[in-house]
Amino acid sequence: MSFKDLQFSAPILKAISEQGYDSPTLVQEQTIPFVLDKNDVITIAQTGTGKTAAFSLPILQLLLSKQDAPKRGKTIKALIVSPTRELALQIGNNIKAYGRHTNLRTTVIFGGAPIEPQIDVLTKGVDILVATPGRLIDLQKQEVINLDHLEILVLDEADLMLDMGFIDDVKTIEKLCPAEKQVLLFSATMPFKVEQLANNILKSPKRIEVSPTATAAKTxxxxxxxxxxxxxxxxxxxxxxxxxxxxxxxxxxxxxxxxxxxxxxxxxxxxxxxxxxxxxxxxxxxxxxxxxxxxxxxxxxxxxxxxxxxxxxxxxxxxxxxxxxxxxxxxxxxxxxxxxxxxxxxxxxxxxxxxxxxxxxxxxxxxxxxEENHPYPLDPKAKPIAHKAKSSGSKHKKGRKGSGSKKKKRRWY
Missing domain, CATH: 3.40.50.300 (P-loop containing nucleotide triphosphate hydrolases)
Structure with a gap:
């Protein structure tokens, strides 16, 4: 299969070609058609399988029909929530590369960086927002971000969001979005709490699982x-x-x-x-x-x-x-x-x-x-070291006075 078979328009195909890609990965081949058909999707796949393009490309395609809005009139149509700054920047760079021949505007916001430049860009209007949960909620509280016109919500690396304690933030963000929206959830693994989250916020999702998480690479x-x-x-x-x-x-x-x-x-x-x-x-x-x-x-x-x-x-x-x-x-x-x-x-x-x-x-x-042939073997009978809790009792024998109380002190009573 080639990207042409996935029915992308010319500006997107041109950008894909400039990035040096001609055929989609397995995860892209299976996910993209469902996203283009506006289904909710759960994709379970390891990092390095091409997940970012699996949601970036169809989002750009779905929003292309609205790209004629003047830059000032732009509203956030797609939101990608990412757990870390590095991931958010990586996703933002990919979307900008794939959307370079369109009039769609993308920006990335995250904590640990000055807030004013981020506010400036958002005020001018963007189509696609990539954000870490904390900074997104901060800016929404300041009424800089309005998600009323959102059409697509992406939760990327959902299991890592769980590990980092962001699940409640994700639930808050989802409630800020319109009830009618397309939700895409991507995760390397599917712990129970992520499964619960998916059940609560996705509607009849299509489920794609590429190279089950239990498979260690043969190479x-x-x-x-x-x-x-x-x-x-x-x-x-x-x-x-x-x-x-x-x-x-x-x-x-x-x-x-x-x-x-x-x-x-x-x-x-x-x-x-x-x-x-x-x-x-x-x-x-x-x-x-x-x-x-x-x-x-x-x-x-x-x-x-x-x-x-x-x-x-x-x-x-x-x-x-x-x-x-x-x-x-x-x-x-x-x-x-x-x-x-x-x-x-x-x-x-x-x-x-x-x-x-x-x-x-x-x-x-x-x-x-x-590998047993090394200089620091573990004794096969070795057991974990049990750390005994220190006794919190007094260091003095019962009935004995401490040196401080032996001194003749003037009492206040």
């Missing part, structure tokens, strides 16, 4: 290292010195963990940068640019910061901390071994993470190869 070789928690950093250094080369993405569970590992790797002479939620938008974009341009070859990130970022040709992924959600494992390792290339995934498992391995293996329906 990725997976290795599992059982290692005591205290030795994970030494194992990481050992592998970087002896085995893992090229561009490497390392996942840690917390921002504190990301910063701690970065300090150690920098001390050991590695070219490293980091991505996590506490970094400013500029710092995050700079880190990404340095990694893509090869100025650093190791990027350490939390799942939230790394979701949706566009990195191709990764040589390896290291799961420094195993994720407690098995789908996240599939999502992480799917960043390497793309487009026919081979990739490697290395996972470190301490005693308290053994249960995560079980659930991951159940999901992918495969046993991960255990």
């Amino acid at each position: 990725v070789s997976q290795l599992l290292y059982y290692v005591p928690k205290r030795n994970k950093i030494e194992l990481c250094l050992h592998l970087l010195r002896n085995e893992i080369k090229g561009s490497i993405l390392i996942f840690r569970r917390t921002k504190f963990g990301v910063d701690k590992l970065e300090k150690t790797l920098l001390k050991n002479g590695y070219l490293v940068d980091t991505l996590h939620g506490d970094k400013s938008q500029n710092d995050r974009q700079t880190a990404l640019k340095k990694f893509k341009n090869g100025l650093v070859n190791i990027l350490i990130a939390t799942d939230v910061a790394a979701r949706g970022i566009d990195i191709n040709e990764l040589d390896a992924v290291i799961n420094f901390d195993l994720p407690n959600i098995p789908e996240t494992y599939v999502h992480r390792i799917g960043r390497t071994g793309r487009a026919g290339n081979t990739g490697r995934a290395y996972s470190f498992c301490s005693a308290d993470e053994k249960n995560y391995v079980k659930t991951i293996q159940q999901l992918i329906n495969k046993e991960i190869t255990i």
Whole structure:
């Protein structure tokens, strides 16, 4: 199938061709016709399958008939809600590229950036708005944003919105839109709460599931290292010195963990940068640019910061901390071994993470190869360290006075 078969008009076909695409991906082929027929749609597919174009292209096509409105008279006809700044910017750039030969105007708004320029653009009028939930609600409260004329609402990376605590914000945003609208929901996984959200706000949706989330890429070789928690950093250094080369993405569970590992790797002479939620938008974009341009070859990130970022040709992924959600494992390792290339995934498992391995293996329906030949093996009998709560009682024996009360003090009574 080619994009011409999907009945896009000439200006959109021209832009698609200029972007270097001639045939749609599987997710685009299955989703686009339903969107063009104005159905509500749920699409479940991993990052990197072409989801952004699967909603951007048909939205541009559906709005093209209204593109003659003067720029000042424009009202928001399509709203794409995205969980992170990086994703919102990426979506905005794609829509601008695909819509460059139309008169449709797109803008992106997100927190952590000056609000005035965003207000200026919105006041002049836009057709398509890409927004993160917090900034969208802020500007709606200030009456800068009016969603009364909205025709299409897109919820992108819905499972990540859930992880980041945005589900209530999404419900609020949906209520600000007209009752009659087309709703498109895109997600890499479908947890129960996202399923509930979909049931509440979509009407008879068409459901598309491309490459089930439980399938780990066949082009990725997976290795599992059982290692005591205290030795994970030494194992990481050992592998970087002896085995893992090229561009490497390392996942840690917390921002504190990301910063701690970065300090150690920098001390050991590695070219490293980091991505996590506490970094400013500029710092995050700079880190990404340095990694893509090869100025650093190791990027350490939390799942939230790394979701949706566009990195191709990764040589390896290291799961420094195993994720407690098995789908996240599939999502992480799917960043390497793309487009026919081979990739490697290395996972470190301490005693308290053994249960995560079980659930991951159940999901992918495969046993991960255990690498026993390394300098920091975990004792097979090792159990998670139980942290005893400190006694909150007095340090003095019962009936004994503390030194303070022994002193002769003048009492106020």
